[in-house]
Amino acid sequence: MKEVFSRAVSGYSYVGAVGAAMTLYDLIWWPKFFPSWYLISFWMILLGLRFYLRQLVDSKPLHYRGATALIIGGTSGIGFEFAKLFARDGYKLVLVAKDTKELQVTTQELQRIGAISVEPIAMDPSQPTALEELVVELKRRNINVDFLINSAIVGKKSLFWEMAPEANEEHINLNCRVVTQLTRLLLPDMIKLGRGKVLNVGSIAAFFPGPLFSVYIATVSYLLALSEALAEELRGTGVTCTILCPGPLTKAQTKNPLISSSAREAALEGYKSIFRGDTVTIPGWTNWAMVAVSQFLPLGLRLKLSKMLALDISFQTMVQSE
Numbered sequence: 001m002k003e004v005f006s007r008a009v010s011g012y013s014y015v016g017a018v019g020a021a022m023t024l025y026d027l028i029w030w031p032k033f034f035p036s037w038y039l040i041s042f043w044m045i046l047l048g049l050r051f052y053l054r055q056l057v058d059s060k061p062l063h064y065r066g067a068t069a070l071i072i073g074g075t076s077g078i079g080f081e082f083a084k085l086f087a088r089d090g091y092k093l094v095l096v097a098k099d100t101k102e103l104q105v106t107t108q109e110l111q112r113i114g115a116i117s118v119e120p121i122a123m124d125p126s127q128p129t130a131l132e133e134l135v136v137e138l139k140r141r142n143i144n145v146d147f148l149i150n151s152a153i154v155g156k157k158s159l160f161w162e163m164a165p166e167a168n169e170e171h172i173n174l175n176c177r178v179v180t181q182l183t184r185l186l187l188p189d190m191i192k193l194g195r196g197k198v199l200n201v202g203s204i205a206a207f208f209p210g211p212l213f214s215v216y217i218a219t220v221s222y223l224l225a226l227s228e229a230l231a232e233e234l235r236g237t238g239v240t241c242t243i244l245c246p247g248p249l250t251k252a253q254t255k256n257p258l259i260s261s262s263a264r265e266a267a268l269e270g271y272k273s274i275f276r277g278d279t280v281t282i283p284g285w286t287n288w289a290m291v292a293v294s295q296f297l298p299l300g301l302r303l304k305l306s307k308m309l310a311l312d313i314s315f316q317t318m319v320q321s322e
C-alpha cells in the first residue's frame with residue numbers, strides 16, 4: 001500500500017493531479033467557456049494516468065536475474081552507473097573499454113559493492129575488426145548477452161571547419177558504426193531466445209539542431225532514428241530497444257542547473273526504462289518539457305537557442321573544447 005502511494009505521488013503522476021485540479025476549476029468557474037481548456041485538462045489526466053500505470057507495471061526484473069549485461073564504455077560516467085545498477089540487482093557484467101587500468105579499478109569497485117561476476121575485456125571497440133573479435137571472445141567465454149548497453153560515445157565542441165578530420169571520423173565510427181554493427185551482431189541470438197534488451201545512450205541534443213556540436217549532434221540524431229526504428233521492428237520478438245537521452249550531466253560545466261542531472265540519476269532513469277520497454281527516455285521533467293516545447297518553435301529560433309546553450313556548455317571529459 002505504502003509503495004502504491006509513494007508511486008502515486010512520485011514521477012509524472014502530478015501531471016494527472018494538475019489536470020484533475022484544472023478540470024475542477026473549469027467546472028466551477030468556467031463551465032461554458034474554453035472547451036479547449038477541458039481538452040487540455042483531460043489530456044493531462046490521461047497522461048498522468050499513463051505514467052502512473054507504467055510505474056505500477058514497472059516490472060521487477062526478476063525473470064532476468066542472473067542474466068548478463070554487456071556494457072560498452074562501462075568504466076566511467078553513465079556506463080559505470082549502469083554497471084553499478086546491474087551489479088546491485090544481481091546481474092553478471094561484461095565491461096568493454098580501452099583503458100586496462102581503468103577496467104581493473106572499475107572491476108574491483110564493482111566486486112566491492114557485491115557484483116556476482118565481472119568480466120573485463122580491454123579493447124578499443126572502434127578498431128576495424130574489434131566487434132567481430134568481441135563476439136568471438138564472448139562465445140569462447142560462453143557468455144550470452146541479455147542486455148547490451150552502448151555508452152561509449154564521444155562528443156567534441158568545435159566549429160565544423162575547425163574540427164580535425166580524424167575527430168569527425170572518431171565520432172562517426174564510435175557513435176554510429178560501433179553501435180550499429182554490435183547491435184546487428186548480437187540481436188539475432190536475442191531474437192532466437194525471445195528475450196533481450198538494448199539500450200543506447202544518446203543525448204537530448206538529438207532533438208535540437210546543433211551549432212558548435214554539429215557532428216556530435218548529427219551522430220546522436222542518427223542513434224535516435226536507429227533506436228526508434230529498431231524498437232518498432234522488434235515489437236513482438238521479446239527484445240526491446242531503448243534510447244536514453246539525458247541533458248547535460250552535472251560534470252559538464254553549465255550555468256543551467258535546471259537542465260542538468262547527475263550520471264547516476266540519468267542511468268537510473270535509463271535502467272527503469274529498459275524494463276518498461278520504453279523507446280525513448282528523457283530524464284528530468286525540464287528536459288522533457290524543453291523537447292516538447294521546442295518542436296513548436298521556428299527553426300531560426302531553435303538554432304539561436306541551441307547555439308546559446310552550446311556556448312554555455314563546456315564538458316570536462318565527454319566533450320572537450322578544441
Ligand SMILES: NC(=O)c1ccc[n+]([C@@H]2O[C@H](COP(=O)([O-])OP(=O)(O)OC[C@H]3O[C@@H](n4cnc5c(N)ncnc54)[C@H](OP(=O)(O)O)[C@@H]3O)[C@@H](O)[C@H]2O)c1
Nearest residue numbers: 073075076077078097098099152153201203248249252318
Ligand atoms: N557528459 C554529458 O554531459 C552528457 C550529456 C548528455 C548525454 N551524454 C551521453 O552520455 C554518454 C556517455 O557520456 P559520459 O559522460 O558518461 O561519458 P564518459 O564518462 O566520458 O565515458 C565514456 C566511456 O566511453 C569509453 N570511451 C570513450 N572514448 C572511447 C573510444 N574512442 N573508444 C572506445 N571507448 C571509448 C570510455 O572508456 P575508455 O576511454 O577507457 O575506453 C568510457 O568508459 C554519451 O552517449 C553521451 O552522448 C553525456
